[in-house]
Amino acid sequence: MPRHELVTIDHHILESQKLHPEATGEFTNLLYDIALAAKIVAREVNRAGLVEILGLTGEENVQGEEVRKLDVYANETLIRMNEFTGRVCVMASEEDPDIIPAHPDGKYVLIFDPLDGSSNIDYNVSIGTIFAIFRRKTTGDSCSVEDCLQPGRALAAAGYVVYGSSTMMVYSTGHGVYGFTLDPSVGEFLLSHPNIRSPQPKYYSVNHAYVRRWSRGVQEYVKWLQGEGDDAPELSERYIGSMVADFHRNLLAGGVFIYPSDAKRPQGKLRLLYEAAPLGFLAEQAGGYVSTGRENVLEVQPTSLHHRVPVFVGDRRLVEKAEEFIQRYDVEGGT
Numbered sequence: 224m225p226r227h228e229l230v231t232i233d234h235h236i237l238e239s240q241k242l243h244p245e246a247t248g249e250f251t252n253l254l255y256d257i258a259l260a261a262k263i264v265a266r267e268v269n270r271a272g273l274v275e276i277l278g279l280t281g282e283e284n285v286q287g288e289e290v291r292k293l294d295v296y297a298n299e300t301l302i303r304m305n306e307f308t309g310r311v312c313v314m315a316s317e318e319d320p321d322i323i324p325a326h327p328d329g330k331y332v333l334i335f336d337p338l339d340g341s342s343n344i345d346y347n348v349s350i351g352t353i354f355a356i357f358r359r360k361t362t363g364d365s366c367s368v369e370d371c372l373q374p375g376r377a378l379a380a381a382g383y384v385v386y387g388s389s390t391m392m393v394y395s396t397g398h399g400v401y402g403f404t405l406d407p408s409v410g411e412f413l414l415s416h417p418n419i420r421s422p423q424p425k426y427y428s429v430n431h432a433y434v435r436r437w438s439r440g441v442q443e444y445v446k447w448l449q450g451e452g453d454d455a456p457e458l459s460e461r462y463i464g465s466m467v468a469d470f471h472r473n474l475l476a477g478g479v480f481i482y483p484s485d486a487k488r489p490q491g492k493l494r495l496l497y498e499a500a501p502l503g504f505l506a507e508q509a510g511g512y513v514s515t516g517r518e519n520v521l522e523v524q525p526t527s528l529h530h531r532v533p534v535f536v537g538d539r540r541l542v543e544k545a546e547e548f549i550q551r552y553d554v555e556g557g558t
């Protein structure tokens with residue numbers, strides 16, 4: 224049995240700092256802070272069924288979605304871990320309508336979805352945290368929303384934590400994608416998936432219940448994914464309703480995840496800053512591609528913190544095929 228070197232995420236982050244000669248250690252420490260926050264959230268997620276943390280807080284978030292206590296806990300943990308370190312000048316979260324000012328000396332911007340797929344909490348389905356790190360843009364005394372409204376192409380790093388049968392943290396600083404599995408007995412994330420590259424696709428992920436709302440181009444594309452057409456792929460359908468879990472499976476096994484715009488959601492459902500762009504950045508780093516169906520998601524200029532976009536992400540050929548069908552059947556600017 225070959226012996227693998229045991230590499231902790233802290234060690235890996237420190238090593239990757241050498242790829243950034245200009246790095247001062249601030250960026251490295253910010254990634255440490257996120258990894259620690261992930262461990263804290265993982266502990267609560269794994270205890271959720273035992274400490275009556277399940278159920279609703281009775282409040283709603285900016286998305287009008289019922290807020291579950293673990294959402295609140297994860298949100299507060301990420302904010303507390305980064306508010307006073309001096310590394311982050313401003314944060315933004317799915318759970319908060321406006322920016323969350325941090326430290327005026329911070330050089331980085333942290334944007335996150337603290338617990339994506341949280342509607343699955345009560346059914347023990349995998350859920351996840353998604354994070355995006357940008358460099359500060361403004362030079363004034365304090366950061367502003369302008370520091371948050373950056374396209375995915377400007378990302379300094381992005382990643383997610385998936386709380387499933389095991390807890391994994393997957394991240395990239397633009398030099399490949401690396402996955403770490405939490406060993407709860409020692410409280411360390413250990414390198415388990417070095418330099419992830421997505422293989423030939425096996426799966427496609429979409430909520431078929433919305434088929435009647437989709438544009439003709441998306442309907443024809445999904446038929447192609449199901450095997451209609453001489454050049455159609457042979458795929459299985461997997462959709463769990465938790466984007467981090469669906470994305471993680473497709474990243475490792477090969478596939479495409481799609482959440483198109485439709486007649487009810489002309490901008491789509493998923494948010495650019497803390498879902499589509501960070502996951503699309505990882506997909507691209509693993510050899511894939513991310514599109515709105517008409518353009519590269521990473522080139523889209525956010526117009527607000529909770530800007531929504533249609534998402535086609537994963538295997539490059541499958542995503543480019545979506546663009547072809549939409550180009551062929553849909554009018555520009557239609558859903």
Ligand code: P6P
Pocket residue numbers: 339340341342430464465466467469492493
């Ligand atoms: P639907 C969870 O609320 C989420 O934002 C993603 O994690 C998930 O992929 C999607 O929405 C599921 O949405 O409309 O298929 O239930």
